């Protein structure tokens with residue numbers, strides 16, 4: 220069965236080892252918690268079509284390994300990503316303290332216009348919390364990031380995280396701030412968009428003809 224969608228967005232999930240990146244992806248794709256998750260080796264991949272404001276968007280998601288020894292491999296996947304979920308574990312101050320390193324990697328190696336969403340995962344473990352909502356939201360504000368707390372275990376806000384990032388990218392396409400045709404934008408037109416684009420070009424030609432503007436073929 221062929222898939223029909225308007226746009227394809229390339230997404231990354233980045234952050235330290237063990238913060239729950241693979242579980243977030245698994246929850247988003249399979250709608251369940253992966254309780255036997257082991258360290259990712261290199262990168263893993265998932266994709267899903269979501270509906271954002273009436274547009275079908277195919278998300279192509281690269282889940283990267285957090286362990287330092289895979290850093291050179293994972294960095295090679297950053298190029299041309301339209302969006303990234305930058306994940307820390309709200310029960311681990313260490314994972315929060317290194318966010319600046321992840322952020323500068325994402326901003327230098329991916330598209331300069333990359334939409335980054337800060338995700339504080341493991342929200343279900345309130346008793347073990349080491350990072351408050353307020354300090355993370357201040358960090359997000361200072362660094363112009365959108366921010367959400369999630370639980371890959373209960374599924375809370377997981378879908379919302381991907382949708383929020385997709386909505387922001389779509390809005391930038393619609394206002395012309397992002398150009399999907401720019402190489403390395405991390406965005407591609409799907410069949411449906413191409414069809415609409417061609418129809419609007421054809422309509423434009425018809426309009427030019429009717430108004431004596433000469434017909435270009």
Ligand SMILES: Nc1nc2c(ncn2[C@@H]2O[C@H](COP(=O)(O)OP(=O)(O)OP(=O)(O)O)[C@@H](O)[C@H]2O)c(=O)[nH]1
Pocket residue numbers: 234235236237238239240241242243253254255256257258259260283284285286340341342343344369370371372373
């Ligand atoms: N309670 C709770 N545990 C979680 C949550 N998300 C992940 N975990 C657990 O945290 C551990 C690490 O999860 P992973 O998804 O493998 O972590 P990762 O960030 O992909 O790790 P790397 O692949 O090494 O980078 C696993 O034992 C998960 O079961 C969550 O939201 N709540």
